[in-house]
Amino acid sequence: xxxxxxxxxxxxxxxxxxxxxxxxxxxxxxxxxxxxxxxxxxxxxxxxxxxxxxxxxxxxxxxxxxxxxxxxxxxxxxxxxxxxxxxxxxxxxxxxxxxxxxxxxxxxxxxxxxxxxxxxxxxxxxxxxxxxxxxxxxxxxxxxxxxxxxxxxxxxxxxxxxxxxxxxxxxxxxxxxxxxxxxxxxxxxxxxxxxxxxxxxxxxxxxxxxxxxxxxxxxxxxxxxxxxxxxxxxxxxxxxxxxxxxxxxxxxxxxx
Numbered sequence: 001x002x003x004x005x006x007x008x009x010x011x012x013x014x015x016x017x018x019x020x021x022x023x024x025x026x027x028x029x030x031x032x033x034x035x036x037x038x039x040x041x042x043x044x045x046x047x048x049x050x051x052x053x054x055x056x057x058x059x060x061x062x063x064x065x066x067x068x069x070x071x072x073x074x075x076x077x078x079x080x081x082x083x084x085x086x087x088x089x090x091x092x093x094x095x096x097x098x099x100x101x102x103x104x105x106x107x108x109x110x111x112x113x114x115x116x117x118x119x120x121x122x123x124x125x126x127x128x129x130x131x132x133x134x135x136x137x138x139x140x141x142x143x144x145x146x147x148x149x150x151x152x153x154x155x156x157x158x159x160x161x162x163x164x165x166x167x168x169x170x171x172x173x174x175x176x177x178x179x180x181x182x183x184x185x186x187x188x189x190x191x192x193x194x195x196x197x198x199x200x201x202x203x204x205x206x207x208x209x210x211x212x213x214x215x216x217x218x219x220x221x222x223x224x225x226x227x228x229x230x231x232x233x234x235x236x237x238x239x240x241x242x243x244x245x246x247x248x249x250x251x252x253x254x255x256x
Contacts, residue, residue: 003110005102005106005109006109006113007114009111009115010114010117013080013115022079026072027125030065030069030072030129031129033064037065040060056139057133057137058139058143058224059143063143063222065126066147067219070151070155073119073122074183074184074187077119077159077162078158078175078180080159081162081163081166081175082173082175083172084115084162084166086166086168086169086170086174089252090171090172104246104250105246108245112159112163115159116156116159122155123148123151123152126151130144146221146223146224147222147224149221150218150221150230153231153235154214154218156234157234160237160241160242161183161186162176162179164244164248165182167245167248167249168248186212187215190207190209190212190215217230217234
């Protein structure tokens, strides 16, 4: 049943003009950024060649490209997840799902995997740009795959949070705005680090604000620094919001 729900959600995304519009806009933005970064690198290449330990093509083109993709998708993912549950509530089709012989966990996982499938296609399309550089240049494949892993994990986290926010309201627009606000807050929360708001509690010698930041765990992966702590953070983040979504759906199933 999870597979059936996931395929239905993925199909509905590809049948939506909004999804195609977002896919097109995303690719145009990424292509523009990729070509701009590449042009800047070619202009600086002569100066960089005389420096010791100078940044290479991966540092100056690929890492900024994938970092920019995460920022753009911070805006787009809430638009993809906003209708997952809220539209079911608005159209009063949620009782039909509840009456089916499936658990709340299966419903949530099916809808989550459907959106994740769409995002994986997006990541694949974005990854073709840096991979095309292999035709005429050498790139750090380790750093590239680390950055792609980071992008995949952060998008999976966006989708999990967006799914949960979609369970809280009947209005997709409210779900989208709420998801964006939550993700933006978790993206920039470490900005308060070092100010009067800095938490005194530390996690592994790191302030809580920095540990909670989505960006703080994404940057090392962009640089090719693989840490199990960063991977564990994203996995815990995803599991937390999926569990919250299941609990919320169980409360919606109960008669009022």
